[in-house]
Amino acid sequence: MQPFEPVHGVALPMMIPDIDTDQMINRDFLITTARKGLGRGLFHDLRYRDGREVADFVMNLPWFREPRVLIGGPNFASGSSREHAVWAVQDYGIRAVIAPSFGVHFRRNAFKNGLLPIVLPEPDVAAMADAVLASRGARLVRVDLETQTVSLDDGPVHRFEVEPDARTALLLGLDEIGRTQLRRTAVEAFQTTDRAARPWVYLHA
Structure with missing residues (x-):
């Protein structure tokens, strides 16, 4: 795996509560174990309608097309244990996901594959998402696993906790x-x- 390095980039605000792994990557994309290219299937049924982009869906807005961080709602990625959900997030270019809580299977799969799931209090997550959305992606998010901190440009610094073994594995890029x-x-x-x-x-x- 690639060692986790500090991230400073565009954050994609996806504050839909209880979004599940079926919505993240539908069954049409589960027929392969190849990870490359799965990003095109991430939230596919929300991004497209009748083969065309849904213009006002957040992922299709021009300022959110190349995110490095995803900001999710409560109980993010609940549901089935499909590992493809994590692979799709990573293939889309995202290195960390911030949410008030995660589905247990997604969180476990994230650590196993080098994706960093960050739990912060819901008010802090919502405020960060609102600020990013209001700025049209101009306010970037910084994630530092070494110091276990998340911050928004010109915003407060939030500390998060990761289990020591998982943190070491991510920093060293260990499976x-x-x-x-x-x-x-x-x-x-x-x-x-x-x-x-x-x-x-x-x-x-």
Whole structure:
């Protein structure tokens, strides 16, 4: 995975409450395991009608076409565990999602794939989304995982919390295998002790 570096860019305000992973990426895009190109399916049924862009939908507004951060509503990405929802968000160019709360499956999949889910109080998220929308994307959002802070240009700094293991993995760009390898010394020490206690487990066929 790509190590997570500070992000400073356009934020896409999507304050629809209880938006689920079916709305984020519909079943027509689930027939592939290729991640490249899935961004075109992100919120597809909200972005298009009869094959044409919905002009007033936020993703189709010219100032929000290349976001680096997504600001979501309460219970963002609830529903099924489809990993394609995270892949589509990433392929669209988004590195972090800010919301008051997340669907449990999406949050887990986000960490596994290098996407940063940030939980902030709902009033703070709403204020940030309103400011971004009012400025037509001119006010950029900064996300710094090292300091665990989010800030809006000329706005307050908000602190968020991420589990230490997940934070380390994102900063170093480690997948689950990489995270296990960080514990190699402990694993090898266990195996040495266990080999002496249960030698039959280590017999080769």
